[in-house]
Amino acid sequence: MSREVTLVSEQEKQVQYEYIEKVKEKVALLEAKLSRKPTFCVVTFGCQMNARDSEKLTGILKTVGYEESDSEYSDFVIYNTCTVRDNANQKVYGRLGALGTIKKKNPSMRIALCGCMMQEQSVIDKLKKSYPFVDLVFGTHNIYKFAQLLFDMFESDRMVIDIWKETDKIVEELPVDRKYHFKSGINILFGCDNFCSYCIVPYVRGRERSREVQDIIKEIKGLVEDGVVEVMLLGQNVNSYGKNLEHPVSFAGLLREIEKIEGLERIRFMTSHPKDLSDELIQTIKESGKICRHLHLPLQSGSNNILKAMNRKYTREQYLELAEKIRREIPDISLTTDIIVGFPGETAEDIDKTIDVIREVQFDNAFTFIYSKRTGTPAAAMENQVPEEEVKTGFDRLLKEVQKAARQRAGKLTGMVMPVLVEEINEHDNSLVTGRLSNNTLVHFKGGTELIGKIVSVSLDESKGFYYFGRMEG
Numbered sequence: 001m002s003r004e005v006t007l008v009s010e011q012e013k014q015v016q017y018e019y020i021e022k023v024k025e026k027v028a029l030l031e032a033k034l035s036r037k038p039t040f041c042v043v044t045f046g047c048q049m050n051a052r053d054s055e056k057l058t059g060i061l062k063t064v065g066y067e068e069s070d071s072e073y074s075d076f077v078i079y080n081t082c083t084v085r086d087n088a089n090q091k092v093y094g095r096l097g098a099l100g101t102i103k104k105k106n107p108s109m110r111i112a113l114c115g116c117m118m119q120e121q122s123v124i125d126k127l128k129k130s131y132p133f134v135d136l137v138f139g140t141h142n143i144y145k146f147a148q149l150l151f152d153m154f155e156s157d158r159m160v161i162d163i164w165k166e167t168d169k170i171v172e173e174l175p176v177d178r179k180y181h182f183k184s185g186i187n188i189l190f191g192c193d194n195f196c197s198y199c200i201v202p203y204v205r206g207r208e209r210s211r212e213v214q215d216i217i218k219e220i221k222g223l224v225e226d227g228v229v230e231v232m233l234l235g236q237n238v239n240s241y242g243k244n245l246e247h248p249v250s251f252a253g254l255l256r257e258i259e260k261i262e263g264l265e266r267i268r269f270m271t272s273h274p275k276d277l278s279d280e281l282i283q284t285i286k287e288s289g290k291i292c293r294h295l296h297l298p299l300q301s302g303s304n305n306i307l308k309a310m311n312r313k314y315t316r317e318q319y320l321e322l323a324e325k326i327r328r329e330i331p332d333i334s335l336t337t338d339i340i341v342g343f344p345g346e347t348a349e350d351i352d353k354t355i356d357v358i359r360e361v362q363f364d365n366a367f368t369f370i371y372s373k374r375t376g377t378p379a380a381a382m383e384n385q386v387p388e389e390e391v392k393t394g395f396d397r398l399l400k401e402v403q404k405a406a407r408q409r410a411g412k413l414t415g416m417v418m419p420v421l422v423e424e425i426n427e428h429d430n431s432l433v434t435g436r437l438s439n440n441t442l443v444h445f446k447g448g449t450e451l452i453g454k455i456v457s458v459s460l461d462e463s464k465g466f467y468y469f470g471r472m473e474g
């Protein structure tokens with residue numbers, strides 16, 4: 001199957017490059033009309049996968065002649081949406097309403113929507129009915145067709161809608177515009193086959209598809225030549241990478257290949273599903289000089305009843321054993337997690353069990369989410385939805401524990417000298433720069449723009465809880 005995918009993709013790629021040329025002409029006409037370069041603004045909601053997709057959108061928009069802006073008063077505004085929780089959707093509707101008002105004053109303005117939310121029929125119905133001023137709507141499976149869709153939008157005076165239910169295509173090598181010159185996300189697999197009962201991602205991102213090892217390596221080598229020192233391998237469940245390739249490869253096997261790339265300094269990845277985290281992976285991280293000391297390992301719940309109803313396919317005992325093994329083998333690793341509060345049927349005792357796990361594992365950080373009912377998922381049809389008040393009480397209790405554990409773990413590196421990848425000038429004090437340790441903790445220290453993108457040794461003088469103040473050595 002994979003061979004055919006590559007062939008189809010090659011043809012598709014050519015078609016898209018032809019459309020890029022055609023859209024350039026349209027944008028040139030617009031530029032002549034406006035007597036200035038038209039501007040665009042990409043607004044990203046959701047996860048790192050969406051952030052990476054937005055770099056692809058930006059790449060195309062710059063190639064066809066638009067100029068980037070961070071203002072929604074632009075000639076082309078696109079929202080790359082998320083639908084993992086309902087509040088993500090509400091944010092989009094709210095901002096879209098405001099955008100409609102802006103468009104009334106700028107008749108040559110065009111508005112596009114894409115991303116996970118667009119894969120839901122109810123969203124499309126609502127857009128048609130209440131937001132008719134939107135010019136272009138497309139989903140997650142046909143984002144590679146963006147140039148062609150832009151062309152269709154210029155040709156049409158009505159809302160252009162193109163949503164695919166599924167795809168087996170992976171189209172490579174279209175323009176990408178990276179947000180940071182020194183680090184980049186890389187998709188290694190698309191979609192998700194896990195169907196956790198609360199989660200909408202498998203419905204909006206489709207079936208799991210792994211990219212070929214050589215395509216990933218080729219992309220990373222190209223990035224390294226272009227100045228990238230850190231990559232973040234992206235997938236909803238990176239641990240199941242490669243299982244469905246014609247010649248199956250394990251995620252650990254892929255990591256070992258990436259490790260060999262000269263000039264690449266750091267490797268990160270997101271997200272690991274506990275059920276598929278192998279001993280081989282733990283050993284590979286342990287032996288690696290490049291894989292960062294950070295593992296995001298979503299727990300979701302510490303109660304076996306809830307884990308079962310969530311279809312997570314592991315028990316609290318298995319999770320605890322895994323966390324213990326990871327900490328034993330790689331003592332300097334930082335462990336972070338996701339927890340959902342208020343899943344249907346969750347009781348105060350279930351929350352107590354989650355709190356027990358938090359106390360035992362001592363996560364370096366945990367993201368706690370209030371359960372959000374997603375239409376079409378099995379959990380949405382469950383009868384025992386938890387009343388809001390109870391959820392709030394549980395959420396507050398959990399948050400306290402999470403913060404307590406994080407405080408206990410914080411500061412453990414004080415006094416040590418460690419490598420930091422400098423990412424930017426400090427937001428609040430421009431005599432400082434901000435960077436990250438291998439374990440993902442932020443460090444602030446005196447320095448200037450010339451350090452951005454470099455890995456330097458920093459003495460971690462003072463812990464401030466979630467970050468350190470340091471001093472550059474040498």
Ligand code: SAH
Pocket residue numbers: 084085198199200201235236237271272273298300338339340369370371372373374
């Ligand atoms: N693929 C990743 C997670 C992707 S979504 C994984 O399996 O770990 C990121 C996080 O959002 C999840 O870990 C979960 O904690 C949360 N989440 C997903 N669906 C949710 C829902 N319906 N309500 C609340 N939180 C949810």
Ligand code: SF4
Pocket residue numbers: 192193194195196199200201202236237273
């Ligand atoms: Fe959602 Fe579960 Fe897939 Fe993560 S693994 S994206 S939580 S279905």
Ligand code: F3S
Pocket residue numbers: 045046047048049050081082083084116117201204205
């Ligand atoms: Fe959201 Fe889609 Fe990511 S639903 S979390 S943007 S995969």
